[in-house]
Amino acid sequence: MTDTTSAPARTPRSRPLRRLRAAGRAALVVAALVAPMLAVPAHATPTPTPSGPELSGEADLTLSPVGNGIVRPGDQLAVSATIANGTEATVPATTVTLELGTEPIPDRSGLASWLADTEPAALPPVAEAPLAAVVSGADATSAIVVPPEVPALAERGAGVYPLRATAVVAGQTLAATSVFIVPDDAVAASVGVVVPITAPPGSAGLLGVDDLAELTAPDGELTAQLDAVEGTSAILAVDPALPAAIRARGTAAPESAIEWLARLEALPLTRFALQFGDADLATQVHASLPTPLQPTSLVSYLSPEVLADPPTQTPTATPDPTASPSPTASPSPTEPADDPEGTDPLPDLAQLTAIGNPTQAGVFWPATGSAGGDVVAALGATTVEGAPPLTLVPSDTTSAGSGNHTVRARATAAGAQLLVYDSEISAALHHAAGETDTPRRAASLTEATAYLAFAARESGGQPILVTVDRGTDRERVGLRTALNAAALAPGVTPAEMPVLTAAEPVDVGVGDIPADAPRVAELTQLLGDEAQIASFATILTDPALLTGRQRAEILQLLAVAWRAEPEAATAALTGHREQTRETLDAVGILPSSTLNLISYDANFGPWVRNDLPYEANLVLMAQPNDPRLVVTDRTEVVAAAAQNTRVTIPVQARIGNGKVTLTMQLYSPTGVPIGTVQSAEVEVRAEWETIGLVILVSLMVLFVGLGIFRTVRRRRARAREQAEASLEPEVRTDDPGPEVIP
Template identity: 50%
Template structure:
């Protein structure tokens, strides 16, 4: 698995009655076996909250209820020795699993989250508000022996042991499991130390035979492997003397319930043996031993270095998010799964290659979508798009530079790009040239100045005089339309007057302008006789003037 956590469907299948996880739990139930638990499995169940499959919740509750001694593997059972050989001071651990949790699944109490060895006091239960569990709660495997490390067989040397020693404390010192084949002289003494660090030694021959028996579904072949294991146990018992014999059932897949149960049954019923726990073995007086040179897969070490370098790129890239842990936590979980000791050979190479390709896709998930621009105004803005393929909104800064000082642009523009969408933004521009072509460079940055995506150069064609030409044309059209309207109005009035002038002359009785001429005989009086009209007499006598 290269994803950070198992999905709900995978958990439902694995924890079903006939599932692989159910088979392993059934096999150890009632035995004194010490359990090595990958904390990624309980975490995968708990992050689902109320949406966790009921079979997975029941499986987790059964695991926590078992009285067996246990210790936690690295998350995803990541390769400890390869990490240390790649230069890490300590093995990587998960940083956040918030990306895998949905608020809707944590608004009510979830049985999967309640199934913990120690309740988390920091979780509030505000009604209607999601109460997300802490990282320690998610990774809880029950009451366990802390600071136990189990590198892949023959992969850890004295340097790796020394690097793991500081991870323990005075109360809970570090314990590093090593195979007897890695111990100088081939000693099979279970209680041992290397450089003062507790290194319980498990018998490699017995463990190899047990692993073979646990992986056999054929009854005959399984019986042969069990017989071989029993013979190796007899030899180990004779060589160990008063010391216990420590054996492990190494990592494996597709183990049936019957095969695993039969294998563990051999250990509990072997003649002359009394079951004990890893905690008891580590507490015994130990003798100092030396380790042979480990088997180092240099190709694997190089791949781990590449994964760590990619993770640093993701850490810087995640600064565009309000919650960077959504991305960085997912990346860390996936890196640990890819580094699992279960990946070997070509399969391991392919897993690393696939993850690195996915990392490149993530780093390219935010970028600029733009083409060449044509400005028809001296102050028209540039309007590129910001592409965001991430499922979360991001905050980016668009840096704009031009090769011509005659085009003034806003150098930094901040934009909130929506999740899984393209967001258009506007960059104010002031053109100081009438026309011409200018090259403009776009580059996205995070708020902290980290370069995001690839730069993009576009050509801006400036046609600022088109604005003036457009204004002149518009004004000319307006004046033309107004002039045409006036001319048409004057022409219409003149035409109306001409038509009135060229028409028939009206009679005396015809009303003019709505006023009728009155008939002089309308009042019943006859026309006056000219002879009856008094006219003043002419006289030569001057009239008396009045003063």
């Protein structure tokens, strides 16, 4: 398991070549198991790499016990020794010597020291085997079997015993260490194994159709994960973004994805939900968030099929924690709603993200090694569905397990409820799950089995928890063999989640772990961008179309898997922030040309650009910088999706000529400024000549009218006087008067 060369670490070779070589080595080991002699050489033909692999610059030796190193009384000990040639020269043929310790390793600390020793002490030799020459970039394996009647192996008591293999190559001694385990039948322990069901990290809020098709194909990563856990007693930690991505697509989802989801729901395995996107909990706590972030809406991801015909969802009842789970028939994620009147609402978050039969609500699993006492306390202070949550932490971060001691699964820390998983066993299983090289995988499985032997002995009959941690390199065979190694270890019985949570807790302390400052700073930036999107989204009838997508993308960018790829994570963050800026700039006023106002009034028609796929409700405010122009200052605008919309603004000119600047700004209905301020020039020409002519003509008409009026009036007055005069009696001056008769 450990080699003693001082050259740089070996560079992994291509996976196809590894698989071919692994198949050859497995055949050799089987041959060694049935060989009746003390040391039977079995050679793998060195396989040169045709494409010239990247060489590590060293030759290394790996010692791999068969059967996870378990040797019961009366069994033979079978191992394989493999030399991988990472140099440019051919490694000459040599002999591999197997050495076997006589005394068992006393404890876990001794086991760790032996496996990590770069210069292990020599042990009594028990067998040898020849190894053929190895050309550059190739490897060769020799199998060695020690029969049970050999005195060095016979009558061994229960325990974990050291193994050492050596080979002299070009004058240098290569050495590798491992162990074999003689089981103690008096020791028994229940062991729970947590397996995350996750996709590779990404920046999209939900996986796309093409991604789903690739991941759920027969050789896809998600398919491999279900293949590995099916038929086991694993506890599943499911990313709820996976079923949400499939359900949101409706009938547009790939058939393989729909079948994958149905298969996940039907598995009779206990499970709990990870954070959406498997978001990094420690980073959220260190960013001073009061509670972990949750998705707010996924309506923007719903396909037209789902929007037109929402699926009918049946709520999943939480099973009795004291009973074993049984498969529950779940409706198809694309089954149309059985409602002739079409009254079924759209699926909500709970329906979209359901993982099927969760046995424990409110389980937090921070990235391994990221959660110190402050994170545990902060998470423990929250409540989920009215109950305190459980937080998973590795044993080496606790006071009880810091000295490489076994810690029972159920624990508390300053009132916070914990599930503690064994660090060393989990690390060995994780390495085995991601290893494509068969000898190296076998070495890791033996290491895990040895630690399990000590853990079972030290657990005091209490349950133990281990994990096969997150990773994008977990393969079907590697993950399955890792699960089998934990389940089939001597004295081990599977433990499901109810068994772990019901166990008597032990009080532990959790050490301090510094925050990942760059990730905290990145989250702070993302939250600032989210606040801007929330304000901007008020232009939509349903702001969740933007805010829900933004939150989902933030959670995906916080995925634990990004911790292993910091450069790719930075690139993804940069791309996301650029998209956010593009979204904030998706609505605005297009630049306008100069308007020549040659009449008293007119309509000014600026264009509003809307690059969003949604209709936008806006208010256009316009303000001239000169009183010579009168403008309607507030105009409501409904900007059509993904196009430019013409806006009509009435303008009027007052007396005077000149250039007027019209300033325009868009706002949301709630008063949030949208886009940048735009200005337009208006040339005002008031036409004084026309106005003066009209006034002059009006005055002339007035004067003529007055003259006519006066003339007519005088004539009428004269005529009236004449008429009055003609009506008076005539008086004669020569009339002598009346005659007087005396």
